[in-house]
Amino acid sequence: MSESTNLPGWTHLYSGKVRDLYERDGAASDALLVVASDRVSAFDHVLSPGIPGKGELLTTLSLWWFDRLDVPNHLLADHELAAAVPAEVAGRAMLVKKLDMFPVECVVRGYLTGSGWKEYLESRSVCGIPLPDGLNNGDRLPEPLYTPAYKAPMGEHDENISFEQSVDLVGEADATALRNASLAIYAQAAAIAEQRGVILADTKFEFGRDPKTGVLTLADEVLTSDSSRYWDAAVYAGAETPEARMASFDKQIVRDWLAANWDSAGTPPELPAGIVEKTAARYRELLERLTA
Template identity: 65%
Template sequence: MTGLDGWELAYSGKVRDLYVPVGTELATAPEMLMVASDRVSAFDQVLEPAIPGKGELLTTLTRWWIDRLGLPSQLAPDADARTPDAVRGRAMLVRTLDMLPVECVVRGRVTGSGLKEYRQVGSISGVALPPGLEDGDALPEPIYTPAWKAPQGAHDENVSFERTVELVGADDAAAIRDLALRVYAQGAAIAAEAGLVLADTKLEFGRDRATGELVLADEVLTSDSSRYWDAAALDQGRVESFDKQIVRDWLAANWDGAGEAPRLPADVVERTAARYRELIERLTGSPRVE
């Protein structure tokens, strides 16, 4: 979708499209329409086909978490009433923020890229960890392992907390670290009540252009930004995820990383969509959240 009455496309990312009011620009617009597509990405590739209903599911989950975290929201005043019908359910009308170039990753378990780094150097983003940890093991306490958000076309880079101080200043570096750890702790506790383990999550923050307020931005604790595992299965030594790990696993087994990624099989698409839906059902007790 490239056209909405009163709005024009300002930016198209891997999975989200950003619209601004006609006649404005992203750099100066006070508000924007953030539309979640059904596109799915992994290993820096946008894959085909899309995951049916994914955009609405992830938007629903973000809205559900915003209602529970008690933090300043990026949502604009009267956002629901002013969201175009054509994208209702998968779009959020939000305040435009000056984003901080730091991806705030919090890990409660060692897995994924963190596990790879740990096996190489015994630490993640400069945080030293005990020896002998295996994939999926719980960390002694959640750790903050930020990344630098590289310009479009470049790869994000895991960095130390000290590097984030250089990037955004000491006050903002400490503030987003503390907020990220708080969000993770709240999310993990709520997930545990639903029999889920929140293994890790990544968050982003920006400042309101008018007030300077530090605001949690973009998606929040969704299946694309977080790893959720089934707690009962984990107790039995199995990892059953509620994110796009199904896609990652299939790609890792069927693609060497060279050239264009192969097309996803229908069963991988269907199983991924089903896991996204099941996560919402587990967390909220309902397949849909109003």
């Protein structure tokens, strides 16, 4: 698997834990190239080896969702530019327009799990939003919750914020638009997933504003195994314990193995081949379940 950042015709702008961003060389261009790598991260570390085929699986799933969501997105349909996408990243690259990005990560939670469950145990709330007593880990929430986060500069941790704090960041009109769009997309996507026997427990979106039209635009990856938590609906319904129903279609296998085999000191150990293949299989299974 090639992870080179040297792509002919494109200038490398930066690399995150999973994706690399490029700008087209030459005259002023509105085109960016978002490339999903096979890198896998956990506990703020990029691990070795990567997950073979992961970048292509994530990109394929994002494109599938963009095609079904009733919202403007950042994809470019410029065939001339598309022909210039280097062969070495074909299948795992998205050609997109430049946007003025909002510094808000738009998280929607439909089920009580993860960090939300930990907070609920302490305060009967999620991100400060009160919830009723009597909920269990993995329970469906009375209604989906919008819990934004501040997108910190690269290398720093994102920070959960209240809706009121998001208003301070971007203004009331944009904060409301981000919340409404996020909840609407989640509802549509959750219904589509449910038809395929899959539960969309939670997800996160990123938006920007098209500088030419002013339109709020969905950006980055969308509804992938890396940005969302998916569960098998049949397993969820038949499991004997709350924890058993939440086997997710993502890198949880990696997290669990690392938590059991690393004390968080120094460099993480290399992932065993069996863990890598099991994780790749879960990514593939989700794509097949949703797109079949």
